[in-house]
Amino acid sequence: MREIHGTGIGERVAFGPVVRMADALPEPSERASALDPGAEEARARASLSAVAVELADRGVRAGGAAKDVLDAQAMMAEDPTLITDIVQRLGQGRTAERAVFEAFAAFRDLLAGMGGYLGERAADLDDVSQRVVAHLSGVAAPGVPSPGHPFVLVARDLAPADTALLDLDQVLGLVTIGGGPTSHTAILAREKSIVAIVGAADADGIADGETVIVDAERDLVVQNPTVVQVGEARQRIADRAALAAAPITPGALADGTPVPLLANLGNADDADDAVRLGAEGVGLFRTEFLFLDRAVAPDVEEQQEQYRRLLAAFPGRKVVVRVLDAGADKPLAFLNDAHEENPALGLRGIRALRQAEGVLRGQLEALAAADAETEAELWVMAPMVATVEETRYFTGLARESGIRVAGTMVETPSAALIADRVLAACDFASIGTNDLTQYTMAADRLLGTVADLQSPWHPAVLRLIADVGAAGAAHGKPVGICGEAAADPLLAVVLVGLGATSLSMAPSALADVRASLARYTLDQAKQLATAALGADGAVEAQQAARDGAAAHAGA
Known part of the structure; x- marks a missing residue:
């Protein structure tokens, strides 16, 4: 063993x-092509197109977040910059297999060197390259x-x-x-x-x-x-x-303290499944799917229809929508497509939206119109807020646009450290634990090389969450969690002990978290949180919470 x-x-x-x-396919031979460049180009374009169609079809069959990921891969297979590079290499006498391999490898190395979101996409390029080379070679892709x-x-x-x-x-x-x-x-x-x-x-x-x-x-x-x-x-x-198989009930602790369990969604099509799995509302609706891979922003009417579909699925329930979270790591021609050396620390989130205020105003107008047509309880929040001034800016614009409940994401240590002043300037806060962890630990959340530093269990991260929870309690304002940490059943209990008033997660995690919360009272959740906060590191914090949970179970 x-x-x-x-x-x-x-x-x-x-x-x-x-x-x-x-293992992956072997590297294609460097031998010169026996065909003329035009014939090789025709082969390459046919295989690139076939792989793009296959990936898009897989996305349709998979649905959910997978569809967004596979659609992005399909676009890689038909990226004009890559195709131009392939054609140039074919003109130098290479085979289609070798030209595809080299062009994708060069682009992969470029993205890997940039780090962050784009760096992590390098692995996706390798997969597309393998599939195209396999199609050209007439063999099954790995x-x-x-x-x-x-x-x-x-x-x-x-x-x-x-x-x-x-x-x-x-x-x-x-x-x-x-x-x-x-x-x-x-x-x-x-x-x-x-x-x-x-x-x-x-x-x-x-x-x-x-x-x-x-x-x-x-x-x-x-x-x-x-x-x-x-x-x-x-x-x-x-x-x-x-x-x-147990009946679905509202999220609550053992002493009856309610803890609404909400869903993280990236598309209105996923709403029905979330309801079926017991979501009591939506704690994070990502709106990026409407904006990515477009030359111009969608108009108000197109956005309004998508938001209306989402809100209509949750009558009488809270739906928290995050306005566009994009920037240099997810470049958009109409927002900000300038190269930045460190996009994770650059013009993204609310910073990027302020540079293109018309995009933000259009989104808020569409949300307010959809809200007027439906019976859900719409809350809207801004991403990547770091200052009180940014909070006031967004809240003021939201109010002007007809949004009744406006809040901010807490994803930066600065926002957490001054949460008392941030919450004084808005209606609620939602903690994005993925980004809060990466910025607190200075460890890119998309890079496996620093995965051991990406744990939200780290006491430094938990302390910041506790500060936000305390600020929410002092102001009488809700503090939700919408990062992946909420999907961890034991950590969910700790988060409630730190002051979280709701938890939002992938719908598939709802049953486990609901059952975990039901085992503890609020006092016990606070005891687990205190034990985790007192640890020296993430592993020790998680073990301290497990030991506390075992003690409660044996009592």
């Missing part, structure tokens, strides 16, 4: 035989194996196209050697309720056919487990199935 550590997604467990994902029996998939990392369409009747669990807690693999695994461990560097030594336990709750992969360990895993799987 051997234990391998990584980052668990959720708190479920799975076990079974391992099947490893095949992908998820199909051994004909249920298995645990072990891979260096998974491309979004593969993660999106995993056969959940066959794939019992997923272990990746690379990746971090906010990589595409982790995000899609969470959305699809796949038992997963990411960033398990030592999993490279697991062989095909070996039995493993994938224990997401404990951040462990157990290689060659004992009979006792397998029996425990079976019991936890049975307990989880019973939990999933």
Whole structure:
């Protein structure tokens, strides 16, 4: 028996035989082409188009966040800059396979050097390149194996196209050697309720056919487990199935303290599933899907229709919409497409919107119009707020546009440190734990190389969350959590103990979090929070909370 550590997604467990994902295709030969450049160009364009169509089709079948990711990959396959580079290389006598490989590799290296959001997209380029080269070569693209029996998939990392369409009747669990807690693999695994461990560097030594336990709750992969360990895993799987079948009730602590459980959504099409899974409203509606990959911003009428569809799905319930969160890391021609050396610290969020106020005014106008047509309780918030002045700017503009409830995201340490003054200038705060963690720990949340520093369990992050919670209580204003931290069942209890008044997460996590909250009173949640705050690091904080939870269970 051997234990391998990584980052668990959720708190479920799975076990079974391992099947490893095949290695990538070999690098294409550098031999000169026997065809003229025109014929090679025709081959390359046909394969690029075929792969783009295939990726878009996978996105339609997958839906949800996966569709957005795969649509972005499909656009990579037809990117004009890449095609121009490929054609130039073909003119130098290269084969279509070699030209595609070199052009994608050059662009990948460029993005990797930029870091941040664009750096993490480098892996997506590798996947598209492999698929195009495979199509040109007439062979199957590397992908998820199909051994004909249920298995645990072990891979260096998974491309979004593969993660999106995993056969959940066959794939019992997923272990990746690379990746971090906010990589595409982790995000899609969470959305699809796949038992997963990411960033398990030592999993490279697991062989095909070996039995493993994938224990997401404990951040462990157990290689060659004992009979006792397998029996425990079976019991936890049975307990989880019973939990999933339990009646859906509003989120609350054991003493009756209400904790509304809300959904994070990126598209109005996902609203029905969120309601089915027990979402009491929406804590974060990302509006970027309306704006990305466009030359001009969508008009008010187009936006209004999308917002109306969303609000209509939640009559009488709270729906929190975040205005456009874009900038240099997600460049938009009509907002800000200037190159920045460090886009994570550049013109993004509310900063970018102030530079293009017409875009923000149009979005607020569309939201107010949709609100007037529906019966939901619309709240609107600004992203990446760092100052009181920015808070006042957004709140004033929202009021002027007819928005009744206006708040801010707390994603920067500065906003958390002066939360008492920020909350005095708006109606509510919503803590984005993903960005708050990366800025507090100075560790890019999209880079697996610093994944060990990206944990919201770190006491430095928890202390900032506690400061915001205290400020909310002092002002009598709500403080929600809409980062991925809310989907961790035990951390959710700690967050409530720190002062969070609602939790928003991927809909697939609602059942686990609801059950976890119901085990503790508010006083017990505060005790767990105090224990975590008193620790020296993220691992110690999580263990302190686990020890406290075990003590309560045994009392």
